[in-house]
Amino acid sequence: MLLTFVGIAVLVAAGVASAANGGFTPPAPHSPNAVKTNDAYDVILGFTGAIFLLVEGVLVTFIWKYRGRGRSRTDEGVQVHGHARLELIWTVIPVIILCVIGLVVFYELPGISNAPAAANPLRITVEGHQFYWQFDYPNGARSINDLYAPVGQVVDLTVVSSDVIHSWWIPELGGKIQAIPGRTNRFWFKADRQGTYTGQCAELCGLYHAKMEARVIVGTSADYTRFVTSTAKTDLGRAEFQGACATCHGMQGQGGYGPNLASNPLLTQPSALASIVRNGRNLMPAVGDTWTKQQMQALAQYVKAHVYTGAAPSGG
């Protein structure tokens, strides 16, 4: 048993050596709520780590010290039936430790669940779909899978779903919140530096659950404004195709889990395309059930220009 613990320790040490954060704490936080969550995590890690070493240490010590050394089975150990005071002590001490952990959690809690009050929050709606994320910005702009946000500003998320349960999770920007059909959940973050933060859906939502990835792209306030006022519109068709369609049909529409689209003349018929995207067909989910007319137009323009390669040669 001792050997195994040494083995585990070596494995752990190797993990630490290979990276500054080998997965022993949540990733380096970049939002105040994530910072506080990590603080609470560290406190619990301190207590549980100490308890772990103590319990396993005592266990290994006893195993070593009281090993039978070939003594006969009839040779009895000390016939003690208990010890009230000792048992009281190891009941009360965990109670105290748990109280401390509880107090730390409640101390950190306001900084985790409540967004800073004074800030002027940016309200963005996050809608989970099989199998992409859709983001609605205050000015009516929409984006797919990539959420754009300005650095240093509180972003207030309204998290909803139109089909099954999903779970919003960008580890560096805080924990998870489920996107539940028929229910509205709230979440917030305030990114403390520019960059791209990635995460994935954390609640089994169907076949492509593993591919339901999201990115939060944090730029300057000017970057953000440029995106929601112009880029979001011009880029929407591409984002829709790559975020929603390409998951099954491939990045060039070449087919994958779903059929090849590149040569399907449907791509040139906006109303038929809109109907199938809005309602789904057979195995295909109703990916675009909440899409606007503008979105459908953007998709139709994009696929006609960039995906459609002309009807397949006859007989081919």
Place this chain on the structure above:
Amino acid sequence: MAARSEAVYPVTWKSGRVARWLVTVDHKRIGIMYIATSLFFFVIGGILAVLMRAQLATPNESILTKNSYDEVMTMHGTTMIFLVIVPIMAGFGNYLVPLMIGARDMAFPRLNALSYWLFLLGGVVLWSSWFATGGTAKAGWWSYPTLSESQFSPGHGQDYWILSIHILTLSSLATAINLVVTIVNMRTRGMSWMRLPLFVWAMLVYGILLLVALPTVSAAVTLLLLDRQAGTHFFIPSHGGSVVLYQHMFWFFGHPEVYIMALPAFGMISEILPIFSRKPIFGYKAVAFSTVGIGFFSMLVWAHHMFTTGLGTGLDSFFMISSMVIAVPTGIKIFNWIATTWGGNLIFDTPMLFALGFLALFTMGGLSGIFLAAFPVDWQVNDSYYVVAHFHYVAFGGVAFAIFGGLHYWWPKMFGRMLDERLGKVSFWLMFVGFNLTFLPQHMLGLLGMARRVYTYSHGGLWEWYNLTSTIGSGVLTIGVAVFVANVWIAHGLRKGVRAGNDPWLADTLEWYTTSPPPEHNFDSVPYVTSARPLRDLRRRLAEQT
């Protein structure tokens, strides 16, 4: 020959080699059938786990398709919970409870047989769903709507799953009633509550928890079935249903279920540790009452599975505190078990190794649970591989190690032959090392951001290393289980196992008073019980007389 046996028992078709198992109402045969069937499901459920690990060994692997991954994942979870751990505990309970309390059989032998056959039927129904249109259920072992509704899970796999859960809950309800009635009414003379073996205490609470928890899961899956088949909308929000209602109903069952699996394992540990320490259990009352305490509090912690649902600070806080409260009686058990080894004459036979392994691993699972109880931290680690690691430390490192300890411990009683000690030890060490290799890195994977129930991932680096380590570990673990199977084969198939006497371990409880295996009527006579260790009392009395 025929004439001679006819004089004692009439030989009918019921005495046939196969038929005597098919028509039996003997708690020992039913117990063995339960255990054997559960072990069979353990092996095939384990094969599913190895398939998943193979698929996740490296990024963008394609051993399984995403479709079959979801099937394998759902079937693995459902099989291990409903067809392995819960019924194998029913099997041990069936076999051991009447023997331990000095009874002739369970209170309702025919009901007992019915439970077993319903369990087998439930297993067959679940596994036949591989042949259903659309394959098996794919919504995970919780089968959360709306994913499990017919719109998102067409085909009949989900319906097979529901039917199987219905059958299995009926089976468990019958077992639960039987156990509770047997334990309350059929204890032998002198066996007061404070002289009850701790495993029997655990089975009593197991029975009560099943009775309380099972009806809600039956109701939940019934409503789901109505949604799928009768056009109702209990869980369809677009028609006024509530998805969160299902989560509450499922976990109101689902958390007691954790302790339904864990308490009998605790009971086994409380039996094994003292015998191989040559000591009494340290603090019998504390261990017995903490079993009852855990049973009670286990019904008040269900929503800690739902912290990411968005229940609000009030509910989250309540369930955090209740979840932390349950750590206290669990801690009491661990400390008392460790104290049981203090000053002992520790004999490291295979059952003891598994019991000590249980202590080492279950402690880890208990401590990682505190992170999950603290709900803001839970928001970060829940639904990631951290949780997968946590519950495998509880359910495999804890419960399954206890089961293997129990199998090695009671094997000579059940079958009259000893398993080979050397192979037993090899099997233990392979399983212990393999288990840690498999599940320790999964904590880190979860913290790195790997969500659970994903069929693949694209990250290299640490993700790949941890996943690869985990997969290699699962291979070592599998070899460990294979060595156990080989051990059984050598002891019985090749008849190499040494004949066990009545009491090969010099144990304390009544099941060791009768022959191994016991006769159909269990005991010719049962000694009057004057303490929690009746067999030790007998041995001492004999020693005084000679």
